[in-house]
Amino acid sequence: MVAYLVAILIFAMIYGFVALGLNIQWGLTGLINLGQVAFFAIGAYAFALATHAGMPLLAALVLATLVSGAFGGAVALFTPRLREDYLAIVTLGFSEFIRLIFLNEKWLAGGPDGIAAIPRPPTIPGLDTETSFLVVSAALVGLAFWFSQRLARFPIGRTLRAIREDETVVASVGKPTLAYKSQAFILGAALAGIGGAFFASYLTYISPDMFGPNVSIYVLAAVLLGTQGSSLGTLAGTAVVAALLEGTRLLKDYITIVDGVQLAALRLMALGLALMVIVVIRYRTTRSP
Amino acid sequence: MSAQEVLGAGGLIAGYGEMQILHGVGVRLSAGEIVTVIGPNGSGKSTLLKTLVGLIRPSAGRILLSGQEITATSTRDRLRAGLGYVPQVRNVFATMTVEENLRMGLFALPGAVRERQEAVREILPTLNDYWSARAGKLSGGQQQIVALGRALMASPKVLLLDEPSAGLSPKATDEVFRHIRAISDRQGAAVLLVEQNAHKALAISDRCYVLAEGRNRLDGDAASIAGNPEVGRIYLGAGDGSQKA
Amino acid sequence: MNAILEIAGLNRRFGGLQAIDRCEFSVRKGSITGLIGPNGAGKSTLFNIVSGFLKPDSGEVRFEGRRIDGMAPHAVARLGLRRTFQIPRELKRMSVLENLMLVPEGQFGDRILSVVLPDARVREEERANAAAAREVLQMVGLETKADAPAALLSGGQKKLLELARCLMSRPRLMLLDEPTAGVNPTLIRDLMDVMRQVHASGITLLIIEHNMNVVMELCERIVVLDRGHVIAAGTPSEIQENRQVLDAYLGGADA
Numbered sequence: 001m002v003a004y005l006v007a008i009l010i011f012a013m014i015y016g017f018v019a020l021g022l023n024i025q026w027g028l029t030g031l032i033n034l035g036q037v038a039f040f041a042i043g044a045y046a047f048a049l050a051t052h053a054g055m056p057l058l059a060a061l062v063l064a065t066l067v068s069g070a071f072g073g074a075v076a077l078f079t080p081r082l083r084e085d086y087l088a089i090v091t092l093g094f095s096e097f098i099r100l101i102f103l104n105e106k107w108l109a110g111g112p113d114g115i116a117a118i119p120r121p122p123t124i125p126g127l128d129t130e131t132s133f134l135v136v137s138a139a140l141v142g143l144a145f146w147f148s149q150r151l152a153r154f155p156i157g158r159t160l161r162a163i164r165e166d167e168t169v170v171a172s173v174g175k176p177t178l179a180y181k182s183q184a185f186i187l188g189a190a191l192a193g194i195g196g197a198f199f200a201s202y203l204t205y206i207s208p209d210m211f212g213p214n215v216s217i218y219v220l221a222a223v224l225l226g227t228q229g230s231s232l233g234t235l236a237g238t239a240v241v242a243a244l245l246e247g248t249r250l251l252k253d254y255i256t257i258v259d260g261v262q263l264a265a266l267r268l269m270a271l272g273l274a275l276m277v278i279v280v281i282r283y284r285t286t287r288s289p
Numbered sequence: 290m291s292a293q294e295v296l297g298a299g300g301l302i303a304g305y306g307e308m309q310i311l312h313g314v315g316v317r318l319s320a321g322e323i324v325t326v327i328g329p330n331g332s333g334k335s336t337l338l339k340t341l342v343g344l345i346r347p348s349a350g351r352i353l354l355s356g357q358e359i360t361a362t363s364t365r366d367r368l369r370a371g372l373g374y375v376p377q378v379r380n381v382f383a384t385m386t387v388e389e390n391l392r393m394g395l396f397a398l399p400g401a402v403r404e405r406q407e408a409v410r411e412i413l414p415t416l417n418d419y420w421s422a423r424a425g426k427l428s429g430g431q432q433q434i435v436a437l438g439r440a441l442m443a444s445p446k447v448l449l450l451d452e453p454s455a456g457l458s459p460k461a462t463d464e465v466f467r468h469i470r471a472i473s474d475r476q477g478a479a480v481l482l483v484e485q486n487a488h489k490a491l492a493i494s495d496r497c498y499v500l501a502e503g504r505n506r507l508d509g510d511a512a513s514i515a516g517n518p519e520v521g522r523i524y525l526g527a528g529d530g531s532q533k534a
Numbered sequence: 535m536n537a538i539l540e541i542a543g544l545n546r547r548f549g550g551l552q553a554i555d556r557c558e559f560s561v562r563k564g565s566i567t568g569l570i571g572p573n574g575a576g577k578s579t580l581f582n583i584v585s586g587f588l589k590p591d592s593g594e595v596r597f598e599g600r601r602i603d604g605m606a607p608h609a610v611a612r613l614g615l616r617r618t619f620q621i622p623r624e625l626k627r628m629s630v631l632e633n634l635m636l637v638p639e640g641q642f643g644d645r646i647l648s649v650v651l652p653d654a655r656v657r658e659e660e661r662a663n664a665a666a667a668r669e670v671l672q673m674v675g676l677e678t679k680a681d682a683p684a685a686l687l688s689g690g691q692k693k694l695l696e697l698a699r700c701l702m703s704r705p706r707l708m709l710l711d712e713p714t715a716g717v718n719p720t721l722i723r724d725l726m727d728v729m730r731q732v733h734a735s736g737i738t739l740l741i742i743e744h745n746m747n748v749v750m751e752l753c754e755r756i757v758v759l760d761r762g763h764v765i766a767a768g769t770p771s772e773i774q775e776n777r778q779v780l781d782a783y784l785g786g787a788d789a
Contacts, residue, residue, distance in 0.1 A: 147649060154656060155635070155643035158628070162636050165625045172585065172619075173637045173703065174611035175644075183646055308689065308716060329783070330573065330744040331715070454785075456574065485573055486785030521780045525773065526746030 006130045012235075012242040013137040014198045018215075019222040019238045020141075020148050020231060021191030026220075027229040028152055029184040030164030032088045035095030036219050039068040039189040041211035043196025045102060048115040048206055057121055057201075064197040065190045072189025076182040095216060103208040114207025118200045137198050141235070144191055148231040151187075160184055161229065218245065221275055227282075244271045293319040294356075295479050296341070296372075296447045301350035303340045310336040312503040313350070316481065318447060323473050323480040325490040325511065328500035329524050334483040335377065337500070338449050341481070342374040343367050355446060373445030373478070377452045380436040383425025387416060390424050390435050394442030409441045412475045413468055430461030434468055441472065447479045448472065454486045462486060466493050491515045499523060537596075538563040538707050538738050539584070539615075544593030544603075546579060546762075553579045554590065555762035561707070566729070566739045568753035570746075570773075572783050576762035577742045578620065581709050585617040586610035597707065612639065616700045617709040620742075622692035626685035630676060633684050633695060634667035635660070637702040667702060674698045674728050690721035697728060701737075708732070710741045714748050726752060750774070758782065 018040050025031040046067040050060035076082055079090045102109045109115060124132040151157050162170045163177055170177050200206045222241045226233025245267060299315035310333045318324055326334050339345045341352060343364035352360045354370050368374070382390050391406050410416050416438050419427060424435050433453050440448055453469065454462040470493045473480050484490035491497055497514040499507035501523045507514060514520060537560040546554040553576045561567045569577050582588040584595055586607035595603040597615050625633050641663070642648050643656035671677045674694045679687060687695060693713060700708050713729065714722045726748060733739055743749045749756060750770040758766040758773060760782035766773060773779055 150649045150653075151646070154649055154653075155641045155660065156646060156649065158632060158636055159644055161628065162625050165627060166623050168587070168607075168619075169623045169625060169699075170636070171587075171607040172611055172617060173699065174608050174616075174639055175636075176606070176608050187646070308718065327784075329746065484785070487783075488781070488785040490785070520784070522774075524746070524783045525780060526750040526770075 003130060006134055008242055008246045010130070010134050010137060010202055011246055012239045013134065013141045014195050014202065015219060015222065015242060016141045016235050016238045017144055017195030017198065018192045018219050019226075019234045020144050021188035021195070022219050023188075023223050023226070023229065023231060023234040024148060024151065024160075024184055024191070025188035027223055027226075027234065028157060028164065029160040029181060030084070031082060031181060031185055031188075032084050033091045033185070033188065033216075034088050034220070035091035035093070035213070035216055036188070036192050037211050037213065037215035038091070038095035038098040039072055039192035040196040040199065040215060041095075041098055041102065041208075042071050043068040043193025044200040044206050044211075045109050045115070045196075046193070047197035048118045048200045049109065051119050052115070052117075057119060061194065061197050065193045068193025068196065069186045069190030072186040073182065075189070076185045081178060082181045082185065092213070092216075095211075095213060099208050099211050102211070110207075112208060114205060114210075115200075116205045118204045118206065120201050120204060133202060137202075140194065140198070144194070145231055145235060148234075152229065152231065156180075164229075218271075221271065225275065225278055240274065241271065244274055295320050295354065296481070297353040298341060299351055301337065301340055301347045301352070303336060303345050303347040303350075305336075305345070310503050311340065311347070314500065314503065314505055315350075316341075316498055318479045318481055320446070320479055321473060321477050322495040323469065323482060323493060325482045325484055325487070325494040325497045326500060327484055327487040327490065327497065327514075327520075328506070331502070332500040333503040334500055335451055336503075338374070338451050338481070338483050342372060342449055368443065368445075371444075371446035373440035373443060373448040375433075375436045375440050375448070375450050375453065377455055381424040381427075381432045381439070384423060386423055387420050387427075387435050387438075390439050391416075391442055394439035405442050405444070408444075409438045412441060412472055413438050415468070428461065429457050430464050433457065433461075433465045437465075437468060437472065441476060441478070444476070445478055447481065450480060450482045452483055452485060454484060454489065462489055466490070469493060487520075488515070536563045537561060538598060539740065540594070540596040540599075541580075541584070542594045542596075544580075544583065544595065545591045546576075546583060546588065547591055553762050554583065554593075557593070557759070557762060557764055559757045559764050559767055561738060561740050562755065563738055564736070565755055566733050566741065566753050568749040568756040568770075569740060569742045569759060570744075570749055570756060571759035574761075575759040575782075577759055578711060579762070580759065581617060581711055581742065584610075585615065585709060611703070611705075614703075614706040615709070616703055616705040616707075618696040618700050618711055618713065620711040620715060622689075622696050624684035624687065624692050624695050626683065628684060629681050630671065630684050630687070630695060631664065631667050631680040634670060634699060634702045635663050637699060638663050638666070639703070670698050670702050673701065673731065675724060690717045690725075693717055693721075693725065694728070697725070697732070701732060705737060707738045707740065710739060710743075712742050712744060714743060714745050722748065 018036055022033060022036050025033050043064040047060050047064040050063050075090060075094055079086050103112055120133060121136050123129045124135060159175060159180055163180055167177050218241050222237040223234050225237030225240055294317055296318040301311050301314045304310040314337055328334050340347050351358060354372060359367050359370060382393060391409060392402055395402055395405060413434055415434060419431060424432060453465050466489055469480060472478055482490055491511045491514060494511040497511050498505060499520060506523055507519060539561040542558050544554050544557040571577055583590050586605050589604050594601060597613055602610050642659055648656055668677060668680060671680055674697055676691060676694055676698060684695060714725055717725060729752060753770060756770055756773045757764055758779050765782055766776050766779050
């Protein structure tokens with residue numbers, strides 16, 4: 001039971017990176033991204049391939065961050081003016097494109113078989129491997145959280161929030177909005193890449209089917225659950241989503257009237273229901289002046 | 290007033306939220322006449338029309354239609370009572386044909402659709418040229434005539450038109466104005482026309498009101514207003530002290 | 535004439551409509567110039583071209599002698615030419631003060647790098663910018679609203695905030711798009727006082743305005759646009775006497 005709780009927390013940390021990244025893009029800057037899983041996948045594969053090529057773990061983590069950030073930059077570059085309507089389509093399409101690449105290009109990443117034997121960081125003395133992994137990932141999520149918080153509070157965050165509200169105004173006061181939007185998008189992609197690296201390392205095995213569009217939706221749900229733009233809210237939202245998705249697995253030991261497939265469907269329903277309830281409640285409270 | 294009067298309004302005070310636009314405006318309209326309301330931007334012309342049709346509630350003043358007070362009634366009731374209104378923009382159903390657009394004109398008042406359509410086609414024969422076309426495909430001038438036709442379906446006693454020439458070429462403007470004149474001549478409806486295009490509107494009008502800053506400034510027969518130098522001072526700023534911002 | 539803004543042979547088409555048609559005029563440095571014309575004359579289109587939000591089909595726009603037509607809006611703004619918007623575009627969820635603190639250029643804290651460095655420099659910079667912003671708010675009379683969300687300002691106060699945001703950068707030329715539209719008469723007086731103060735501080739103003747009393751009282755020179763073309767330019771009294779200008783307003787004797 002405790003081991004299971006630790007696993008849920010580790011997943012919350014992993015998705016925490018991805019959600020914090022999306023929060024910079026969408027929550028702070030207003031850039032819609034329906035394919036955050038692409039950068040998560042790129043980070044995971046880059047980390048896996050780099051470690052297999054003999055790179056030290058830390059260097060592989062840095063490389064995974066840079067590569068996913070670079071792909072974020074490419075998407076930003078090829079989406080005309082990073083306009084909302086284009087971006088929604090491009091990111092969604094890009095995430096499927098990336099998954100299909102990993103699925104079909106066997107020479108690159110093993111195709112449907114994926115990549116196995118991805119190393120984990122060394123265990124901290126005195127802790128078991130799981131708890132040790134949790135501590136390491138929590139420390140890094142803490143760092144990412146600190147960064148996100150400062151970003152939002154600094155003048156740069158003010159500019160990004162202003163872009164979210166009215167891009168025309170920001171241009172009219174002499175700021176290159178496209179450059180700011182690109183930077184925010186790249187940061188968000190890089191954070192997702194870090195999440196991907198931790199994901200690969202934790203499971204020690206990755207395959208293309210782990211990177212379907214549902215991951216993007218879960219992360220979107222996590223950011224939506226937190227107050228838009230708030231890093232703390234985003235992490236809390238991630239924890240709720242992880243608990244709902246993973247925690248409900250426990251139920252199968254207690255509920256015997258439904259089979260596994262039905263239970264999987266029920267878990268998604270529970271997530272959807274929770275989302276609706278929370279959004280409705282928040283809408284009520286924010287609407288009253 | 291006179292037995293001929295179909296629409297009368299006086300002392301109208303109205304606006305949007307905190308912003309008062311009309312500071313006591315009045316107009317009168319007799320059967321069969323075309324009356325134009327002109328005035329510089331922000332003088333309250335469109336607000337006056339919206340108040341008359343009931344889209345804006347005045348905080349003071351009265352509106353009478355054929356002697357019946359309608360100040361407190363809904364827009365729907367005013368349309369039933371014989372008021373027709375053509376707004377300035379998006380005044381046709383773009384994806385519907387002209388025929389369907391006219392059908393919509395009777396929506397609020399079920400009646401003999403065919404019969405009314407025939408009558409409207411007689412008043413505006415040009416509608417026959419594009420009867421089955423989708424309204425959205427027509428030129429701006431043609432759309433304006435479709436909007437007029439739709440308003441005519443309910444046989445209004447008074448037609449309120451908000452800048453029918455807005456965005457039209459000079460040629461299309463002439464065409465639309467010619468049809469407005471025809472409506473008045475053949476249907477006998479009184480027309481209250483709000484216009485930027487003062488010269489052309491006055492040419493087809495019987496009388497004219499000039500508004501400025503939400504008040505009546507001048508009124509009289511169309512020809513006398515067209516020749517009045519005071520109009521120029523109202524439009525370009527008189528510098529006569531009383532009108533300081 | 536010492537021109538701060540020169541427009542020559544400017545054209546811009548929207549579909550079948552020639553919105554700007556061989557437009558030509560200049561604005562004298564240090565003046566308050568009015569830009570008037572009937573609805574649809576192309577005044578706002580012209581502002582959008584000058585401020586870089588639209589590209590002209592042909593023609594030139596020069597600011598302080600330098601070609602700016604076709605430049606990006608932020609690049610034009612950086613040269614010292616700023617604009618307001620006819621319908622106020624306040625950043626609703628930000629405070630009035632934040633709306634202004636967005637403006638200063640070259641803020642160190644406006645770079646991602648600053649986030650991971652010690653924050654003493656950013657804090658110092660923010661203090662200075664906040665002080666400058668409060669000064670501007672004082673000038674337009676919004677100092678008591680500094681910490682209020684911009685969404686809660688009244689219509690007239692939002693107009694003042696537009697002016698303040700423009701002023702915050704100390705531009706050399708300000709384009710004001712209908713600064714008094716939708717404002718009650720008392721506040722129009724205040725707005726005119728602010729515009730006079732701004733002008734007195736050495737900023738050239740080009741104003742689109744429908745309220746003729748404001749235009750005639752404030753502007754030393756007026757340019758009249760009709761269907762995208764300059765049909766007259768001169769002092770307020772010259773414009774008031776001009777038959778062609780009146781005809782433009784009354785719908786012309788074209789046909």
